Amino acid sequence: MKQDVLTFDGFVSNVQYTACLAEKLPEYDFCDFDINKARPCGKIIVPDGSVAYSKWVSPKRTRSYPFARLYDILNAPKRITVIPVLKDEGIDGDLDRIQFSTISWMNLFDIYIVLAYYESAVRNSRAGQSKRNKISKQSFSPDFVERQILDILKYKNSALHWNFNLLETSFVDIYRKALDSYQVISRQTGIKMHDRKAQEKYLEKVRANFDDFKNLSLSGSKNASIREAAVVHHNEHLSDGSKVRLNIRNYLGGVYYLTADEVIKEGDRYVIQESKNSTKGSLPSLDDIKDGLFKIALFSNIDALLLEGQKVDFTVRLKLTGKDIYGTLFMPCSSCELDRFITENRLNERRAKVIRGLYDECLYNKRIQIHIAPNQ
Structure with missing residues (x-):
């Protein structure tokens, strides 16, 4: 199945990001x-x-x-x-x-x-x-x-x-x-x-x-991004957005071609969204989530985003869909909303810790949104 594709141009000068779900790193002496x-x-x-x-x-x-x-x-x-x-x-x-x-x-x-x-x-x-x-x-x-x-x-x-x-x-x-x-x-x-x-x-x-x-x-990267942007993957629960290509430049004039799972227009703002889905659990795997976060870490640091030569307002979002999720959670949100969602979904300690880490991710980083929803 094919879908409309929007192409944006962007510029990145520096990336600053706090990874709240990063795990404690094992240590090795260099000599060993x-x-x-x-x-x-x-x-x-x-x-x-x-x-x-x-x-x-x-x-x-x-x-x-x-x-x-x-x-x-x-x-x-x-x-x-x-x-x-x-x-x-x-x-x-x-x-x-x-x-x-x-x-x-x-x-x-x-x-x-x-x-x-x-x-x-x-x-x-x-x-x-x-x-x-x-x-x-x-x-x-x-x-x-x-x-x-x-x-x-x-x-x-x-x-x-x-x-x-x-x-x-x-x-x-x-x-x-x-x-x-x-x-x-x-x-x-x-x-x-x-x-x-x-x-x-x-x-x-x-x-x-x-x-x-x-x-x-x-x-090769550009051609791959065109192919990827034109195809909707079965495990991506996309709703009302279009596929998106991002042609990003840095201050040295380099260019690289990226894709995001979709872009959604909400009023005058565009939302660049990465989507991760689980067909078996309430949340995608932690590796899947981190993969999505690494990508939106870069997207969130885009200094300027243009569509057809015109600068546009934008934010970035990681959408997580899973089995047996009750209701939806949009972050950033209040701590009360966060606690209520965790309680209503009876999430175990491990999954609750991941969601609280995502909550912190939104607080510590600019432009970051997280959307958790059922995959039906």
Whole structure:
């Protein structure tokens, strides 16, 4: 099913946000830290302080909730995220590589990128996969990750400067390390990988003109946003809104193409809304909620939003729908309304804690609204 699509242009200069649902981060001494053994996010302790980290299992943003992990480190003063430059699952599996729009997200949130590669894997032996050309249990090169973390700890400039310098000086070399590593993995496992020649052609374009990396990535990101904006997903309980594309620029002139689940016009104001739904529980999973919050954290920091060249008033909202919810709750609201909703829905302690955290999210951050409703 297709739906009308509205396209907005926006500008973001700085992102400030307080993540009220962020979990306590496990701590690791740097001398004992191993990226492959560590939890998806945490805190690395060094002699003169600490740095929060998260790690991605794929450079593709739609896999395994990387934004939920990033949300958990937003409150830390210094943050890094470990992203594989390339992930090849074998010729019968997926092939993903990092996109420039991902770097744009990290730049805006002042998150330093550790660009990593996988150095080991095994043949995929899961049921139904054992006869296919696929690998699994991929592990990063831990020494390579550790060296970059050490460099970041000494680095005095912003994450934006680090990330751009990393891409311009090291992207091609790290990408080639990944390709070399996959050749070794292929020989060790007997699994055929994706064609290296096609990857080398891509690298040659990047080497000849680094802007090609941006242009190829942005073109793919833009096309993906158009496709996503045109489709209504079955699990999105959208009501009277339109799908929305957001073409966002930063102060360096960079542009990235995003989508939100819908935009609703309420009087003279537009509401940019992310929607999360649960068909089994009263609330979506906590990872789902954090994924939505990370996205609206950026949307809420848009300095100016334009529709057809005209500046418009706007707010952002996370809509959560679930099974067996009684009534609706719009936040920000009074504490009495919040308590009444929790009591009437007989929410357990865990779910009540999440809703109280969302209540605080609205209080501490500008433009944030939360809407909880039944999914029928």
